[in-house]
Amino acid sequence: MVDAGMDRTEVVIVGSGFGALAAAKKLAKAGTPFVLISETTEHLFQPLLYQVATGVLSAGEIAPSIRAILAKYPNADVRLGRVVDVHADAKELVYEAAGERHTLGYNFLIAATGARQSYFGRDEFAKVTYALKTVNDAKRLRDQIVRCFEEAHTTTDPERAKNLLSFIVIGAGATGVELAGQIKELAGRYFEQSIRGITADDVTVTLVEGAGVAMPAYGGKLSEYTKASLEKSGVEVVLNTLVTDIDEHGATFKAHGSEAGVRRTAETIVWSAGVQANDFAGVLAERTGCDTDRAGRLLVNPDLTVGGRADIFAVGDMTSLNNLPGQSPVAMQGGRHVARTVLGKTPRGTAFKFRDKGSMAIINRFRAVTKVKSIELTGFIAWVLWLAVHMVYLVGFRNRYIAVMSWFGSFLGHRRPHFHYAQEPSPVGTVDADDEDDEVSVAA
Numbered sequence: 001m002v003d004a005g006m007d008r009t010e011v012v013i014v015g016s017g018f019g020a021l022a023a024a025k026k027l028a029k030a031g032t033p034f035v036l037i038s039e040t041t042e043h044l045f046q047p048l049l050y051q052v053a054t055g056v057l058s059a060g061e062i063a064p065s066i067r068a069i070l071a072k073y074p075n076a077d078v079r080l081g082r083v084v085d086v087h088a089d090a091k092e093l094v095y096e097a098a099g100e101r102h103t104l105g106y107n108f109l110i111a112a113t114g115a116r117q118s119y120f121g122r123d124e125f126a127k128v129t130y131a132l133k134t135v136n137d138a139k140r141l142r143d144q145i146v147r148c149f150e151e152a153h154t155t156t157d158p159e160r161a162k163n164l165l166s167f168i169v170i171g172a173g174a175t176g177v178e179l180a181g182q183i184k185e186l187a188g189r190y191f192e193q194s195i196r197g198i199t200a201d202d203v204t205v206t207l208v209e210g211a212g213v214a215m216p217a218y219g220g221k222l223s224e225y226t227k228a229s230l231e232k233s234g235v236e237v238v239l240n241t242l243v244t245d246i247d248e249h250g251a252t253f254k255a256h257g258s259e260a261g262v263r264r265t266a267e268t269i270v271w272s273a274g275v276q277a278n279d280f281a282g283v284l285a286e287r288t289g290c291d292t293d294r295a296g297r298l299l300v301n302p303d304l305t306v307g308g309r310a311d312i313f314a315v316g317d318m319t320s321l322n323n324l325p326g327q328s329p330v331a332m333q334g335g336r337h338v339a340r341t342v343l344g345k346t347p348r349g350t351a352f353k354f355r356d357k358g359s360m361a362i363i364n365r366f367r368a369v370t371k372v373k374s375i376e377l378t379g380f381i382a383w384v385l386w387l388a389v390h391m392v393y394l395v396g397f398r399n400r401y402i403a404v405m406s407w408f409g410s411f412l413g414h415r416r417p418h419f420h421y422a423q424e425p426s427p428v429g430t431v432d433a434d435d436e437d438d439e440v441s442v443a444a
Helices: 018-030 046-053 066-070 123-127 135-154 158-164 174-194 220-233 279-288 328-343 379-393 397-412 433-443
Strands: 011-014 034-038 076-080 082-087 092-097 100-105 108-111 115-117 166-170 204-208 236-238 241-247 250-255 262-265 268-271 275-277 312-314 359-364 367-372 375-378
Touching (some): 011 018, 018 066, 018 076, 018 328, 046 174, 066 076, 108 279, 108 328, 135 158, 135 268, 166 174, 166 250, 174 220, 220 359, 220 367, 220 375, 279 312, 375 379, 379 397
Parallel strands (some): 166 204, 166 268, 204 236
Antiparallel strands (some): 082 092, 115 275, 241 250, 250 262, 367 375
């Protein structure tokens, strides 16, 4: 029996990313009451995090408040909290907020909690590398980049300066490629102009990939163009190579078929080699009997329902279906499909069909790759298309306007308007080995 006094709503959405927002907008416009619960009330445009890390954009430009986005809809209720359990038969979920546990009843549940970094069983790497999955990740990496250039400018130890200006990016997917290209461009188009004595040639950026091509998802001439463009800009691209060990000051590479590894020193190592589903996927799997893959992603049904439940759906990076890529268009289309099902506009049990409108990635200034079915574009045309598409998908007119101004300043000029030199010099002798470990853990 349903408790009439219990806090209830028609639909609960867990998450605030692309899939969650797409579903929320559809329900909001239809007037259906829903509660959106997320550990952060920002809607993160995750593909642009690397631009926050390299000072092109501010966090606010790619992470507007989801409350502000949905404010005009009286049927939308956004709550800051962490969902910790689901009672599927009772149609209730439990979430923590402000130090208390709350129970919320629903008729439909839509899960869209995304993914986090995967270290392929080497979780200790998280303590000595930088990730790029959240706004805080991007801010920490940005601060680290600034610190490295500032310390390289003042140190009297040439070897120390070399290590500070060495960057290793692990994983040559879109994020790794975009970040490696931007760090190298940052060195020549910003720091070379603003810090005397440091040139782009002093900065080493190494991109490491286990596969035989850069951006394996593209393949063919697009992958070849990507590698050639990065190398032309000064990025070292190392393929067919795994990273077998990482510490605070470097990493060990091992090429396929090689007996011994080679150590590279670097003060900054960024891990972008893999993802796994967030913890809520495991909760849903246990409560619904849904199977998961090796990355913890839910093996959802063709209609995006979870396990044997017709009232629980999951979309985006926390799911696996028909080898669909973990990209924002898949999440958005999935969110809209689920919302239409909940609203009765799409018959129950209708299989989700992804309409591939193409994919794109920026390499560096004026160079990008775009693939739309059989059409492949590279260079300046692809770069302009990348700008146009990303401007359209940024939420809010103000976000688009400011982003365009920032892109003009960074790509056409030499500005990096969102670097903040707020680091305070550390007094000599105040940091011991234990403190250094703590600092690395916070930054990872």
